[in-house]
Amino acid sequence: MGTAFFLAIRRLRPPILVLVAVFATGIAGLVLIPGTDPAGGAWHLTIAEALYFMAYTATTIGFGEIPRAFNETQRLWVTAMIFASVLGWAYLVATVLALMQDRGFRAAVVAGRFRSEVRRLAGRFYLICGFGETGLLVGRALDHLGLRFVLVDIDEARVQEAELLELARPAPALVGDARLPENLVAAGLRQANCAGVLALTNDDQANLAVAMSVRLLHPDIPVLARAMRRDTAANMASFGTDHILNPFAAFGEYLALAIASPGSYRLWSWLTGLPGTTLEPETAPPRGHWIVCGYGRFGREVVGAFRSHGLEVTVVDPDESPQDGLAAVRGLGTQAQTLVEAGAKDAAGLVAGTDDDITNLSIAVTARELNPKLFTILRQNLQANRALFDAFQADIKMVSSEMIAHRCLALIHSPLLAPFLDVVRGESDAWADQVIARLEASIGGRTPAIWTVAATAGSAPAVHRAVLFEGRTVTVGDLRRDPGNREETLACEALYAMQKEKPVVLPPDDMALSPGDRVLFAGRSAAREAQARALRNLNDLEYVLTGHEAPGWLWRKLARSG
Amino acid sequence: MNLEKVVFGFFIVLAATLNFGFVYGDIGDPHHHHVWEFFAAFVVNVVATVLKLGDRTQVGAIHLATSLVAVLQLVAAALVWFFAAQAEAGVSPGAMASIVSLSAGALLANVVSVVILISETVVQRR
Numbered sequence: 190m191g192t193a194f195f196l197a198i199r200r201l202r203p204p205i206l207v208l209v210a211v212f213a214t215g216i217a218g219l220v221l222i223p224g225t226d227p228a229g230g231a232w233h234l235t236i237a238e239a240l241y242f243m244a245y246t247a248t249t250i251g252f253g254e255i256p257r258a259f260n261e262t263q264r265l266w267v268t269a270m271i272f273a274s275v276l277g278w279a280y281l282v283a284t285v286l287a288l289m290q291d292r293g294f295r296a297a298v299v300a301g302r303f304r305s306e307v308r309r310l311a312g313r314f315y316l317i318c319g320f321g322e323t324g325l326l327v328g329r330a331l332d333h334l335g336l337r338f339v340l341v342d343i344d345e346a347r348v349q350e351a352e353l354l355e356l357a358r359p360a361p362a363l364v365g366d367a368r369l370p371e372n373l374v375a376a377g378l379r380q381a382n383c384a385g386v387l388a389l390t391n392d393d394q395a396n397l398a399v400a401m402s403v404r405l406l407h408p409d410i411p412v413l414a415r416a417m418r419r420d421t422a423a424n425m426a427s428f429g430t431d432h433i434l435n436p437f438a439a440f441g442e443y444l445a446l447a448i449a450s451p452g453s454y455r456l457w458s459w460l461t462g463l464p465g466t467t468l469e470p471e472t473a474p475p476r477g478h479w480i481v482c483g484y485g486r487f488g489r490e491v492v493g494a495f496r497s498h499g500l501e502v503t504v505v506d507p508d509e510s511p512q513d514g515l516a517a518v519r520g521l522g523t524q525a526q527t528l529v530e531a532g533a534k535d536a537a538g539l540v541a542g543t544d545d546d547i548t549n550l551s552i553a554v555t556a557r558e559l560n561p562k563l564f565t566i567l568r569q570n571l572q573a574n575r576a577l578f579d580a581f582q583a584d585i586k587m588v589s590s591e592m593i594a595h596r597c598l599a600l601i602h603s604p605l606l607a608p609f610l611d612v613v614r615g616e617s618d619a620w621a622d623q624v625i626a627r628l629e630a631s632i633g634g635r636t637p638a639i640w641t642v643a644a645t646a647g648s649a650p651a652v653h654r655a656v657l658f659e660g661r662t663v664t665v666g667d668l669r670r671d672p673g674n675r676e677e678t679l680a681c682e683a684l685y686a687m688q689k690e691k692p693v694v695l696p697p698d699d700m701a702l703s704p705g706d707r708v709l710f711a712g713r714s715a716a717r718e719a720q721a722r723a724l725r726n727l728n729d730l731e732y733v734l735t736g737h738e739a740p741g742w743l744w745r746k747l748a749r750s751g
Numbered sequence: 752m753n754l755e756k757v758v759f760g761f762f763i764v765l766a767a768t769l770n771f772g773f774v775y776g777d778i779g780d781p782h783h784h785h786v787w788e789f790f791a792a793f794v795v796n797v798v799a800t801v802l803k804l805g806d807r808t809q810v811g812a813i814h815l816a817t818s819l820v821a822v823l824q825l826v827a828a829a830l831v832w833f834f835a836a837q838a839e840a841g842v843s844p845g846a847m848a849s850i851v852s853l854s855a856g857a858l859l860a861n862v863v864s865v866v867i868l869i870s871e872t873v874v875q876r877r
Contacts, residue, residue, distance in 0.1 A: 206798060206801050237833050
């Protein structure tokens with residue numbers, strides 16, 4: 190039983206004792222005081238009768254004087270008992286009401302409910318610490334993908350917001366500090382079905398503490414931790430945090446990729462997009478002179494990306510003096526004068542990267558008036574300002590919460606996706622364009638579902654059995670046949686495979702699977718469901734492999750005997 | 752000295768002694784078992800149970816369990832008494848014997864409670 194229950198009965202002890210005492214005294218008095226019958230003789234109530242009388246009198250139900258009319262002495266005693274018992278009840282009710290309003294008690298009740306909800310979770314779930322903008326995006330997307338999650342946030346308002354989300358399956362939420370291990374344990378950290386932890390609070394120290402707690406309390410599950418500062422990231426890496434998400438560093442990488450190989454960048458952002466988005470047209474930052482407004486954590490990463498490709502950069506910042514050989518202009522960038530000084534009239538592009546949304550928009554609008562052909566990269570800090578940023582139509586928009594959410598989802602959802610994306614990063618622009626063309630032709634422009642098929646007994650029992658026990662050959666191409674009509678190809682493509690622990694990029698259709706191999710697919714979710722039938726059902730697999738309908742068990746028996 | 756401990760010990764021991772006093776005597780003889788003693792034992796047992804509520808320790812749990820057993824036994828005895836008293840001739844020796852034996856069960860639970868109380872005190876060094 191929970192803390193709340195013990196807290197409640199402990200508080201209710203005194204009023205209950207008072208009531209027991211009143212009842213006992215009342216009964217004793219009623220039995221001892223003699224009544225007078227019509228004939229003038231004395232009579233006594235029995236203990237049972239007295240208990241009955243006290244029960245209905247004390248609760249103010251008042252059936253009257255049963256079994257017969259009382260005399261004056263009895264009535265005097267009853268009057269005293271009525272006052273005593275009403276006071277007793279009032280005391281009890283007041284204690285109960287006070288208990289209900291007690292913050293500690295309410296917190297204990299909520300925490301108890303949360304614990305039991307977490308314990309009852311069936312199947313794998315993720316633990317999200319910090320439910321700000323990033324957490325919200327990740328939570329929605331996980332729900333969309335049919336995965337469950339538990340969330341812990343220090344801010345009560347955010348937890349209430351989470352309860353109002355229209356999720357397919359409810360997510361247990363706890364108001365508490367994620368830095369405290371006991372809160373993480375309450376949220377199911379040590380449960381065997383906890384599949385991973387996402388530390389997404391806006392406090393680097395808290396994320397660090399979460400990552401550390403997970404390493405010590407449940408070492409074999411992955412931790413994804415957000416780190417806004419490089420030193421936190423280094424600290425997390427030192428004790429083996431699986432994935433460290435620094436949105437600014439990640440954006441620097443993206444930007445470097447976009448400059449070096451726009452096609453790869455496009456493929457990358459398409460595959461890691463949130464469900465429901467579409468393939469965007471190619472946007473390559475032009476080479477030439479760039480202006481970067483705001484030289485903070487974000488600005489430094491961006492400048493680093495530009496300089497690594499030999500682009501000329503001018504920094505605009507109110508308090509940064511030129512360093513590392515950078516050209517710099519002092520100012521905010523919201524005034525035309527400053528931007529002209531920085532060379533906006535003939536620059537190729539502009540980055541509005543301060544930590545204030547309105548300043549960024551103001552910079553971008555002013556710059557575009559000066560030079561309409563300017564390529565703009567706009568940093569959006571808050572989801573709430575989304576409408577403004579959408580209206581401006583920047584060439585590249587950087588939203589750090591979305592950036593982290595994309596990464597988390599890609600990592601959680603499909604562990605094979607990360608190595609494939611690394612391949613994408615290393616490949617040429619032309620290669621990426623080819624892959625995009627192939628994928629777009631077979632699955633359309635919407636963000637594809639990404640999934641992994643493993644030739645194991647758990648994930649694909651039919652395939653595992655056919656390959657391991659029956660010595661059949663199952664190829665990647667077979668997995669792309671429609672179990673409804675094998676001449677049709679499902680709307681999915683194999684991107685990457687681990688064959689006998691060796692990576693294969695874009696596995697060909699004739700690649701045969703061995704037990705334990707894993708293949709990464711991208712495609713429509715309908716194709717995924719159709720494919721799952723052939724993976725699980727031997728008859729469907731038989732049809733997909735040979736075109737023959739496998740005979741049923743009874744038919745086989747009859748055929749053999751006949 | 753702690754007043755709470757005094758009250759706690761007082762009620763537990765009183766529950767056991769009253770219960771013993773009621774049970775003592777010839778088992779079937781209604782003259783040896785007074786209704787007021789039963790009433791007192793019952794009330795004190797209920798009070799002892801309420802006093803034990805809300806203690807989360809292992810010993811507290813056992814304490815509460817013994818009291819609940821005692822109260823349950825006494826409720827059964829009270830019910831038997833209630834129905835036996837409806838008879839014309841009053842409580843028969845047979846009915847009295849079952850009332851007393853039920854109360855003896857409660858007495859055993861109370862003795863266990865007292866033993867726990869004493870051993871707990873002995874273990875405590877302070």
